[in-house]
Structures are given as C-alpha cells and as structure tokens.
Amino acid sequence: MAVAIHSVALLSAVLTLVYIGFLVQGAYRRQTRMAQLHVEERAMLRARLDLIAAPIAKVAVEKGLAAWSGFRKFRVEGKVLEAESCCSFYLAPHDGRPLPAYLPGQYLTFRLQIPGQAREVTRCYSLSDSPDHTDYYRVTIKRIAPPPSAKDAPAGLVSSHFHDRIQVGDILDVKAPSGHFHLDVESRTPVVLVGGGIGVTPALSMLNYLVSAPGKREVWFFYGVRNGQEHMLKDYLREIAEQNPNVHLVACYSDPLASDRVNEDFHFGERVSVDLFKRVLNVNNFEFYICGPPPMMESLTKGLAEWGVPDDKIHFEAFGPASVKRVAKAEGAPVPDAAGFEVNFVRSNKTVKWSSGAGTLLELAEAHGIRLDSGCRAGSCGTCVTAVRDGKVRYLGGNPDFDIEKGSCLACVAVPDGALSLDA
Numbered sequence: 001m002a003v004a005i006h007s008v009a010l011l012s013a014v015l016t017l018v019y020i021g022f023l024v025q026g027a028y029r030r031q032t033r034m035a036q037l038h039v040e041e042r043a044m045l046r047a048r049l050d051l052i053a054a055p056i057a058k059v060a061v062e063k064g065l066a067a068w069s070g071f072r073k074f075r076v077e078g079k080v081l082e083a084e085s086c087c088s089f090y091l092a093p094h095d096g097r098p099l100p101a102y103l104p105g106q107y108l109t110f111r112l113q114i115p116g117q118a119r120e121v122t123r124c125y126s127l128s129d130s131p132d133h134t135d136y137y138r139v140t141i142k143r144i145a146p147p148p149s150a151k152d153a154p155a156g157l158v159s160s161h162f163h164d165r166i167q168v169g170d171i172l173d174v175k176a177p178s179g180h181f182h183l184d185v186e187s188r189t190p191v192v193l194v195g196g197g198i199g200v201t202p203a204l205s206m207l208n209y210l211v212s213a214p215g216k217r218e219v220w221f222f223y224g225v226r227n228g229q230e231h232m233l234k235d236y237l238r239e240i241a242e243q244n245p246n247v248h249l250v251a252c253y254s255d256p257l258a259s260d261r262v263n264e265d266f267h268f269g270e271r272v273s274v275d276l277f278k279r280v281l282n283v284n285n286f287e288f289y290i291c292g293p294p295p296m297m298e299s300l301t302k303g304l305a306e307w308g309v310p311d312d313k314i315h316f317e318a319f320g321p322a323s324v325k326r327v328a329k330a331e332g333a334p335v336p337d338a339a340g341f342e343v344n345f346v347r348s349n350k351t352v353k354w355s356s357g358a359g360t361l362l363e364l365a366e367a368h369g370i371r372l373d374s375g376c377r378a379g380s381c382g383t384c385v386t387a388v389r390d391g392k393v394r395y396l397g398g399n400p401d402f403d404i405e406k407g408s409c410l411a412c413v414a415v416p417d418g419a420l421s422l423d424a
C-alpha cells in the first residue's frame with residue numbers, strides 16, 4: 001500500500017515537473033518570439049523610418065553639386081507633427097536615384113495644383129534637416145492662419161493644403177535646392193543661428209549639419225517662439241545640446257504659458273534681441289544667420305550693425321514678401337521725380353507711371369490689370385521672371401535669392417530705375 005502511495009506521489013511529482021517544463025518552455029518560446037518580433041518590427045521600422053532617424057553620415061557638402069533642372073517628382077514618405085500647426089514632410093525621389101546634397105539653409109520650390117485654383121501655385125520651403133542624407137529631403141511647414149487684421153480672410157492656401165490634404169504616398173513636383181542664404185561650410189568662425197517661429201527651419205538644417213561636421217565649430221542656437229506649444233523638436237534640440245559641448249541652446253518664449261518651466265522648457269522669457277546677445281555672448285565676433293518674422297529681422301540686423309558686427313557677417317532670409325532692407329541699401333533705392341518713371345508693359349499694350357508708393361513691378365502690374373505669373377513674392381521661386389526690353393531695374397532688399405539671367409528681372413522684388421519697357 002505504502003509502495004503504491006509512494007509511486008502515485010512520484011508520478012504526480014514527475015507530471016508536475018513535466019507540466020512546469022512545458023510552461024517554462026512555452027514562456028521561453030513566447031519570449032523568443034516576442035524578441036524576434038521586436039527585432040523584425042525594429043528592422044521594418046528602421047527600413048521605413050530610416051528616412052526619419054537616419055544617422056547623419058559624414059559626407060562633405062560641396063558647392064556646385066549636380067542638381068536637376070525644372071521639376072522632379074518626389075513621393076511623400078512621412079508626415080510628422082512637430083508642434084502646434086507645424087508639420088514635417090519627408091520626401092523621397094520618385095525615380096529612386098540619389099539626391100544631391102545642398103547647402104544648409106537652402107530651400108525647395110514646390111509647384112502644386114490645388115483644388116479650386118485655376119492655375120498652379122508655387123511656394124518655397126526651406127530644407128530643415130542635415131544636407132548629407134542622399135535618400136530624402138525634409139521640409140517643415142507651418143499652417144498660416146488669416147492675419148489678425150483680416151480674420152475672415154482665407155487661411156494660407158498652400159500651407160493649409162499641405163496640412164489638410166497632402167498625405168504619405170502623394171507625389172509632388174519639386175525644383176532642386178537653391179538660395180543664397182546658407183551656412184559658409186568652409187568657415188571655422190563661431191556661428192550664431194537665430195530662428196523666429198517657423199523661421200527656425202534653415203537654422204535647424206545648419207545646426208544638423210554642424211553637429212555632424214568635423215571641427216566642432218562653436219554654435220549658439222537662439223530659438224524664439226511665443227510659448228511651449230510652438231516649440232518644435234524640444235527634446236531633440238535638448239539632446240543635441242547635451243551631446244555636443246560646442247552647441248549652446250537658448251530658447252526664448254515671448255509669452256510663456258503657466259505650464260512652461262523656465263530652465264526646463266525655455267531659458268529666457270523675452271524676445272530674441274541684440275540686448276540678449278550682448279548679455280549671453282558678451283562678444284560679437286560671430287557669423288550671424290537669422291530667419292524670422294520681419295520685425296524681428298529688422299531689429300536684429302539694425303542692432304547688430306550698431307553693435308559693430310560687419311555687414312558681411314550678418315546673413316538673413318525673409319520667408320514672406322521681402323520686407324527687410326539693410327539701412328545702407330535703402331539709401332540706394334531709386335528716387336523718381338514727382339512725375340515718376342514710365343513703365344511700358346509691351347504685350348499688354350499699357351504704359352503706366354511708377355512712383356515709390358506703387359510698390360514692386362508685380363504690384364504695379366496687378367494694380368493695372370496686367371497679368372504676371374507669381375509665386376513666393378519674395379524673389380525666391382522665379383515664377384515672375386519677366387524679360388526687360390529696355391531700361392534698368394533695382395532690387396529691394398539687395399540681390400534676390402533666385403539667379404536671374406541677363407536681360408530679365410524678378411518682378412516681385414524689382415522696381416524700375418528710370419523709364420522701363422517689359423515684355424509683359
């Protein structure tokens with residue numbers, strides 16, 4: 001009897017052990033499978049998001065790299081919300097061929113067919129990532145609301161189109177990177193990068209380039225927004241500053257929210273200003289690269305000149321219609337006599353008077369019902385290029401970004417410099 005009890009106990013112990021063995025093995029299998037899944041998942045994600053998280057390759061950025069002419073097709077590979085009303089779009093070439101590098105600070109020009117618009121629309125958007133990715137470009141676009149002075153006006157046409165309609169998989173027509181506002185990649189001089197609001201995009205590209213470039217150039221990154229809701233890539237920027245002792249991040253909130261924490265979310269509760277540069281930097285021997293709203297740029301460029309920063313160390317770009325004029329350049333604007341300059345639009349068979357209040361040649365044409373194509377209205381996209389039959393023009397705010405062929409002008413930023421005859 002005792003033997004029988006002993007055998008049953010032994011059998012049940014063995015069965016229990018076998019059962020536990022099965023359980024352990026099952027759990028191990030599940031664990032291994034999970035780990036495998038994670039590896040697969042990560043690999044898939046990496047393949048998919050290689051676009052987004054690709055390590056910055058140490059590829060030199062050279063001037064004059066082969067670009068393409070006209071428009072090239074790009075596929076939207078990613079759409080990422082960066083902050084309130086700001087979205088990044090990751091664009092891969094539809095033909096799958098490698099992309100030329102660009103100079104940090106340059107922009108892309110997009111041509112879009114927007115529902116309800118009779119004509120195609122052209123806009124420029126700065127490249128916001130490091131230029132050494134050969135498989136994608138990134139632009140970051142802010143949805144533009146109606147201005148406070150015209151609350152019932154339609155919201156920004158193209159920025160809303162990107163936010164509301166453009167999705168992953170869409171195909172876009174894009175011109176090659178261009179623009180004269182870019183980092184001097186050969187210089188070793190310490191740099192101050194300044195971004196106001198969405199104007200931070202070229203500064204981001206410059207920063208991303210600088211942290212991957214050899215030489216560890218000293219970088220001060222001043223980023224001005226109203227509050228934490230507008231602060232793009234906060235953790236990313238903080239990480240960059242933590243990992244790169246040569247990078248100093250200065251976040252300025254002009255109107256912080258109660259939830260925004262000083263020294264955590266931002267450093268100064270004020271606008272970016274030359275007074276702040278003086279307090280933070282002490283000295284002025286930096287290259288300054290500035291992009292932001294016109295009032296910020298006007299005050300910074302003027303204040304830096306007064307602080308003794310040479311003109312060739314102050315680089316800036318306006319996103320909207322060019323409204324920044326260096327003090328010295330404004331002095332060179334043409335001064336017509338009381339009668340103004342005559343402008344002959346030959347193909348429209350109209351001759352009209354231009355005086356300083358008439359604005360640019362594009363505005364003059366529009367005011368007189370003469371049709372000229374236009375895009376960015378900032379001298380960047382080249383849509384308004386018009387042949388000059390006779391006479392000369394001058395450019396408000398210095399030479400435009402777009403390279404104009406001899407014998408033509410960019411009507412959106414040009415004014416006549418005497419009697420003028422245009423092929424329009």
Ligand SMILES: Cc1cc2nc3c(=O)[nH]c(=O)nc-3n(C[C@H](O)[C@H](O)[C@H](O)COP(=O)(O)OP(=O)(O)OC[C@H]3O[C@@H](n4cnc5c(N)ncnc54)[C@H](O)[C@@H]3O)c2cc1C
Binds near residue numbers: 107127139158320
């Ligand atoms: C070189 C360059 C680089 C740029 N880089 C970037 C960038 O990186 N990121 C970015 O977000 N932007 C950038 N921009 C700005 C961008 O090109 C566009 O100008 C911006 O997106 C606004 O275009 P939109 O079509 O959305 O607005 P638009 O349709 O041109 O409208 C502009 C404003 O006018 C208002 N408006 C429209 N109709 C009326 C009306 N009838 N009456 C009164 N107001 C009206 C709109 O509400 C809006 O506030 C850049 C510009 C340049 C020149």
